[in-house]
Amino acid sequence: MSSTTVTGGRLRTGRTRGRGRKQHALFRLRGEIPLSTRIGLAAFGVVLLLFIWWLAATVLFNEVFLPSPIDTLHGLSTYGSSGNLWGDVQASGLRILKGYTISLAIGIVLGMFIGSFQSVEALWESPIGFLRYVPATALTPLFLFWLGIDEAPKVALVIAGTVFFNIVMMADVARLVPREMIMASYTLGASRTRVMARVVMPHCLPGIIDVARVNLAAAWPMLVVAELLAATDGLGYRLTVLRRGNAWDQFFAVLMVFAIIGIVSDLLLRWLRNRVSPWARP
Amino acid sequence: MNPVAVDDVDELVLDDPSVDPGALPHEHEATRPPKLVVRDLVKEFPTRGRGQGKVLAIDHVNLEVADREFVCLVGSSGCGKSTLLNIVAGLDLPTSGSVEVDEEPVIGPGPDRGMVFQTYSLYPWRTVAENVAFGLECVRMKKAQRKERVDELLGIVGLTKFADHAPDQLSGGMRQRVAIARALAPEPDVLLLDEPFGALDAQTRRAMQDFLLKVWQRTRSTVVFVTHDIPEAIYLGSRVVVLASHPGRVIADIDVPFGPGHGPGITRDPRYLDLRDEIEELLGSV
Numbered sequence: 001m002s003s004t005t006v007t008g009g010r011l012r013t014g015r016t017r018g019r020g021r022k023q024h025a026l027f028r029l030r031g032e033i034p035l036s037t038r039i040g041l042a043a044f045g046v047v048l049l050l051f052i053w054w055l056a057a058t059v060l061f062n063e064v065f066l067p068s069p070i071d072t073l074h075g076l077s078t079y080g081s082s083g084n085l086w087g088d089v090q091a092s093g094l095r096i097l098k099g100y101t102i103s104l105a106i107g108i109v110l111g112m113f114i115g116s117f118q119s120v121e122a123l124w125e126s127p128i129g130f131l132r133y134v135p136a137t138a139l140t141p142l143f144l145f146w147l148g149i150d151e152a153p154k155v156a157l158v159i160a161g162t163v164f165f166n167i168v169m170m171a172d173v174a175r176l177v178p179r180e181m182i183m184a185s186y187t188l189g190a191s192r193t194r195v196m197a198r199v200v201m202p203h204c205l206p207g208i209i210d211v212a213r214v215n216l217a218a219a220w221p222m223l224v225v226a227e228l229l230a231a232t233d234g235l236g237y238r239l240t241v242l243r244r245g246n247a248w249d250q251f252f253a254v255l256m257v258f259a260i261i262g263i264v265s266d267l268l269l270r271w272l273r274n275r276v277s278p279w280a281r282p
Numbered sequence: 283m284n285p286v287a288v289d290d291v292d293e294l295v296l297d298d299p300s301v302d303p304g305a306l307p308h309e310h311e312a313t314r315p316p317k318l319v320v321r322d323l324v325k326e327f328p329t330r331g332r333g334q335g336k337v338l339a340i341d342h343v344n345l346e347v348a349d350r351e352f353v354c355l356v357g358s359s360g361c362g363k364s365t366l367l368n369i370v371a372g373l374d375l376p377t378s379g380s381v382e383v384d385e386e387p388v389i390g391p392g393p394d395r396g397m398v399f400q401t402y403s404l405y406p407w408r409t410v411a412e413n414v415a416f417g418l419e420c421v422r423m424k425k426a427q428r429k430e431r432v433d434e435l436l437g438i439v440g441l442t443k444f445a446d447h448a449p450d451q452l453s454g455g456m457r458q459r460v461a462i463a464r465a466l467a468p469e470p471d472v473l474l475l476d477e478p479f480g481a482l483d484a485q486t487r488r489a490m491q492d493f494l495l496k497v498w499q500r501t502r503s504t505v506v507f508v509t510h511d512i513p514e515a516i517y518l519g520s521r522v523v524v525l526a527s528h529p530g531r532v533i534a535d536i537d538v539p540f541g542p543g544h545g546p547g548i549t550r551d552p553r554y555l556d557l558r559d560e561i562e563e564l565l566g567s568v
Contacts, residue, residue, distance in 0.1 A: 184398075188465070
C-alpha cells in the first residue's frame with residue numbers, strides 16, 4: 001500500500017483515508033443485501049405501516065372515520081360472520097374472472113401479432129394509441145345505457161379498463177423474442193405458423209404471465225367503480241352499503257379483503273410463471 | 283508488401299508437395315457445377331431518418347463455392363458479410379442479383395441452408411436433445427427415427443451425456459456445439475456460420491475451430507464461414523474470400539495452402555504468417 005502524497009482523491013472522498021469512494025453496504029446502486037437483512041427490513045416495513053395507521057387513527061383523526069388496525073380486525077370478523085363476505089368475494093371475483101379473461105385473450109392475440117408483424121403494428125398502433133387515453137371509468141354511464149344494469153356493463157368496464165394495457169404490454173413481450181432465434185428457426189425449416197407456435201409463444205409465455213399479473217391490479221378499480229354505481233352484490237356494492245350504515249370498521253375490512261385478494265393472486269401468478277417456464281426464473 | 287493477386291497464391295499452393303490436391307476446390311470445379319453461386323449481388327439499405335438516401339451495403343459480389351468446400355468470408359465491420367450470409371440463407375432479399383444452390387434459385391429460408399449465429403440462439407425451454415430435434419420435427423420425421431438421428435448428432439458434437447441438460451446449464455462452447463448439431467440435423471446442402479465463435483474466450487475458440495474442422499471432414503458438408511478474425515479465416519478455410527467495406531465487395535479470393543487434416547502447427551508455418559500479413563494489408567489498405 002502506498003502512503004502517497006496525492007491528496008486529490010482523499011480530498012474528494014472526504015472523511016475516510018484511502019483510495020476510492022467508500023460504498024455503504026445498504027445503499028449500493030443495484031447492490032445485493034444479505035437475506036436476513038432483507039427479511040428484517042420487510043418485517044420492519046409492515047410494522048411501520050401498522051404503526052402509522054394506528055397513530056393516524058388514534059391521535060390525528062377521529063377514530064370513527066379512520067378505524068385503527070384492531071377495529072378493522074373486529075370489522076373483518078363482523079363482516080365475516082354477517083354471511084356477506086363469501087358471497088361478495090364470489091360475485092366480484094366472477095366478474096373479474098370473466099372480464100379479465102376476455103381482456104387477456106384479446107391482449108395476447110393482438111399483442112403477439114402486433115409485436116411480431118410490423119404491418120399489424122402499423123394498422124393497430126394509432127387506434128390503440130388513441131383509445132388507450134380515453135378514461136375507461138368515464139364510460140361507465142354509457143355502458144349502463146348500452147348494456148343494462150346486470151353483469152354485462154361491469155364485465156365490459158373491466159375489459160375496457162385493462163385491454164389496452166394488455167395489448168401494448170403483450171406486444172412488448174413479443175418484441176423481446178431475439179430476431180436471430182426466429183431466423184435460426186426459419187433456416188431449420190420451420191413455417192411461419194410453426195415459428196409462432198413453437199418459438200414465439202414459448203418464449204413469450206413467462207412474459208405473458210407477468211403482464212397478466214401486473215395488469216390484474218388495474219382490473220379491480222374498474223370493477224369497484226361499476227359496482228359502486230349499480231350492483232346488488234359484490235365488494236364494491238358492500239362499500240356503498242357500509243358507507244350508508246356508517247360501519248367504517250367493516251368498510252376498512254372490505255379494503256383489506258381487496259388487498260389480500262391482490263397479494264394472493266400475485267403470488268399465484270408468480271408461482272405459475274416459474275412453474276411453466278423454469279428457464280426464465282429471475 | 284504488395285496486395286497479393288490470386289495467381290501468386292495459386293503458385294504457392296501448386297509448389298507445395300505436401301498439400302493434398304483432393305482437398306482443393308479446383309478439381310471439383312472442373313468436373314461438376316458449384317454447390318453455391320452468388321451472382322452479381324447488390325444490396326442497398328434505405329438510410330434512417332428523412333430523405334431518400336440509400337446505403338450500398340454490397341456492391342456486385344460474385345462468389346462460387348464448390349461442393350464440400352470450406353470458404354471463409356473475412357472483412358472488417360461494415361463489409362456486409364453478415365448481410366451476404368443472410369441473403370444466402372434467404373432471410374434477406376437482395377436488391378439485385380441472385381443466389382443459387384445446386385442451380386436452383388434461393389427464394390427464401392429453408393433447411394437446405396443451415397445457419398449458426400454468434401448468439402447461439404438455442405431454445406432455452408428445450409433440452410439439448412430437443413433443440414437438435416427441432417429441424418427434424420419440421421420435416422415431420424417419426425419419433426424413433428428422430429431420436430436415432432439426434433443421438434448420432436450428439437455423438438458427433440460430443441454431447442451425448444448432456445442430451446437432457448438445459449442450454450443454460452452449458453458453457454458457451456458447448457452451446458455453440460448444440461447450435462451446430464441443430465443446424466446439421468436436417469442435413470443441409472450448405473452450412474452457414476456467422477461469427478459463430480465471436481463470443482467465446484480464446485482457448486475455447488481454438489478448440490471449437492479444430493472441432494468444426496473435424497465435423498466438416500466427418501459430415502462432408504459445404505461450409506461458408508463469416509468472420510472478422512483473419513487468423514481464424516486462414517486456419518479454417520480451404521479458401522478465404524476477402525471483403526472490403528463501404529461498400530462491401532470482394533477484393534481477393536485466396537486458396538489456402540493447407541490440407542483439411544492440418545493441426546494447430548500451421549500457425550507457425552511461414553506461409554500461414556505471410557498469408558495473414560497479406561490479408562491484414564489488404565484490409566488495412568482500403
